[in-house]
Amino acid sequence: MSTMNTDHTSPPWDLVVAALETWRKELREEPSQRETPSGPGSEEPAVSTVAEQYKRDPWAILVSTIISLRTKDAVTLTVSQALLQKAPNPAGLAALPEEEVARLVYPAGFYRTKAANLKKIAAILMEQYRHRVPATMEELLALPGVGRKTANLVLTEAFDLDGICVDIHVHRISNRLGWVSSVHPEQTETALRAALPRKYWKGINALLVLYGQRLCRPVSPFCSRCVIRPYCQRRGVTRSR
Numbered sequence: 001m002s003t004m005n006t007d008h009t010s011p012p013w014d015l016v017v018a019a020l021e022t023w024r025k026e027l028r029e030e031p032s033q034r035e036t037p038s039g040p041g042s043e044e045p046a047v048s049t050v051a052e053q054y055k056r057d058p059w060a061i062l063v064s065t066i067i068s069l070r071t072k073d074a075v076t077l078t079v080s081q082a083l084l085q086k087a088p089n090p091a092g093l094a095a096l097p098e099e100e101v102a103r104l105v106y107p108a109g110f111y112r113t114k115a116a117n118l119k120k121i122a123a124i125l126m127e128q129y130r131h132r133v134p135a136t137m138e139e140l141l142a143l144p145g146v147g148r149k150t151a152n153l154v155l156t157e158a159f160d161l162d163g164i165c166v167d168i169h170v171h172r173i174s175n176r177l178g179w180v181s182s183v184h185p186e187q188t189e190t191a192l193r194a195a196l197p198r199k200y201w202k203g204i205n206a207l208l209v210l211y212g213q214r215l216c217r218p219v220s221p222f223c224s225r226c227v228i229r230p231y232c233q234r235r236g237v238t239r240s241r
């Protein structure tokens with residue numbers, strides 16, 4: 001199992017991140033660019049939008065991150081807002097019947113499982129953490145339905161701590177670029193923690209998620225329009241536009 005980049009030259013991190021940030025800035029400033037082949041969408045991943053709207057409230061971020069698993073951004077956003085309106089804190093969610101939570105979480109994927117996990121999490125936070133979301137990886141991973149992706153996102157978005165949240169987009173693009181050579185997202189996280197300068201850890205998820213949704217698409221990426229094409233090894237890319 002190899003997770004490290006076997007190329008001995010380090011990627012030009014500053015240039016790549018600067019190119020991605022410029023691209024995102026232009027996307028925000030140019031509304032016509034927000035239409036993508038997969039349809040219109042907000043210019044930020046849903047959890048980042050929730051983080052902004054709820055002033056980095058850890059509970060809001062934890063809830064929306066759990067809802068976001070295997071769920072489209074637009075659904076994550078509307079479902080998170082509806083649920084947080086009824087349950088703005090763990091006590092609010094604990095007071096709702098599980099059926100009601102499931103109804104609010106629908107149509108997010110696995111809504112029944114998510115509702116059950118959210119109920120358990122609310123009870124644990126009330127009993128063990130004085131109604132607060134814990135701020136360590138270990139404590140977060142002990143919560144039902146919380147994996148490394150969720151824990152990293154909560155640590156970075158809610159507590160401004162260093163972490164690298166690796167989802168399918170970060171995993172796919174990191175491999176295509178040649179930054180890592182990994183099979184599982186957890187291997188990607190380990191490899192990125194070793195290679196990526198720490199100053200970029202927190203922001204890389206939002207940048208690559210957006211890039212993966214718009215340009216570096218899973219099946220046929222838009223390499224002809226890619227702003228980081230000169231730095232990409234295009235590993236595993238057999239078809240592109």
Ligand code: SF4
Binds near residue numbers: 173217223233234237
């Ligand atoms: S060149 Fe293609 S594969 Fe590489 S990052 Fe750009 S869109 Fe993705």
